[in-house]
Amino acid sequence: MDKSNFSNKNLPTNSDSSTRILDLTEFQQLSEIPVELEWYANLDNENTRRTYKIALRDFMQFTGIRKPEEFRQVTRAHIIAFRDELKRRDLSGSSIRNKLASISSLFEYLCDKNAVTHNPVKGTKRPPVESYEGKSPALGDHQARALLESPKDTTLKGKRDRAIIAVLLYHALRRGEVCKLKVKDVRQERRGVLHMKVSGKGGKTRYLPIHPVVSGLIHDYLEESGHGHDESGPLFRSLSNNRTMSKTVGITTDAIYKIVQFYSENMGFRIGVHSLRATAATNALENNADIAKVQEWLGHANISTTRIYDHRKTRPEDSPTFKVSY
Incomplete structure (x- = not known):
């Protein structure tokens, strides 16, 4: 390749230097940021950032790493020693x-940036995948119906909570996905059918046909709250010091967890939000939904994750025991 292609004359010029936002010192500082910090800053999902931060802090304490660049000295022996230490702590x-x-994940990024030659975690034997069933x-x-009917829909809070539980039970959304919903996301029409636009893990978007029950409960909630005109605002909003819905503060994942916990405890048992996702997935499969379509519906990257919810092979009534006839 002709080296002249890399000369200054081929670079774009900035005709108005007054529009520059970064000063020279700031520009230099950004160019010197270690790729380890660049990797972390590039993580979009708040839950992922928190999980990775805890794991890396634990690893740094174990190995004595103090500076980001020291990750480049890590070998597979360090990873194996860390894994064995975690086993000694009786972690699952x-x-x-x-x-x-x-x-x-960090080392994959470092490999992409040519900061290291290989990922030392690869080839390290990990604990076998556990069965998540149960x-x-x-x-x-009957429990799902009772939970859905628990919130009293005569109040704004009751209508909001019932709509949230319905979204979880009929569409199997993760609580983070519920928090991201905007008003316009539940008004997406595709082929004449009302759909819900869901922003899932890894920046992936999926469109789910809205169940009539959910559509009706969301309509009642928006009519009571009065913020249905705010298309770009959060669908489900916090009610803390916000009874008039004048603040555009979206509900948090912690608040959704507490909603499900509160109504389930009132029914005599205690479950987490993920149980409603498991309920929806199991129910769909029990009613002969195609497992590949359920995978897309749940936003699973791998169908093996979806199979966790498929209990059809373990139903007692389907056992060969009951097929024997003498």
Whole structure:
């Protein structure tokens, strides 16, 4: 390639230097940021950032790493020693896998940036994948109906909470996805059918046909709240010091957790938000929904994750025991 292609004359020029936002010192400081910090700053999801931060802080304390650049001296021996230390702490297999996955993500980025030659986490034996069956128990149909009817829809809070529970039960959204919903996201028409635009993990977007029950409850909630005209505002809003809905403060993931906890405890049991996702997925599969479509519906990257909710092969009534006839 002709070296003249890289000369200054081929660079774009800034005709108006007064429009520059960064001064020379700031420009230099940004150019000197280690790629390790660049990787962390590039993480969009707040929950992912928190998880990775905890894992890396734990690893840094174990290895004595003090500066980002020291990650480049890590070998597979360090990773194995860290894994064995986590086992000695009696951490669950899934917790150990998550911590190693966090570290692996960093090294994959360093490899892409040519800061290291390989990812030392690769090839390190990890604890086997556990069966997650039963960890987020699915509700029975009668329990799901009772939970949906628990909020009293005569108040703004009741209408909001009922609409939230309906979205979780009928569309299997993650609580973070519920928090991201905007008013316009539940007004997406595709092929004449009302859809919900869901912003999922990894920046992936999916469109879900809205169940009539959910559509009706959201309509009642927006009519009561009066913020249906605010298309770009959050759909579900905080009610803390906001009874008139004058503030555009979206509900938090913690608030959604507390809503599900409160109404389930009133029914005599206690569940987390993920149980409603498990309930929706299990119910859809039990009613013969195609598992590949359920995978897309849930926003799973791998169908093996979706199979966690498929209990059809373990139903007692389907056992060959009951097919034997003499």
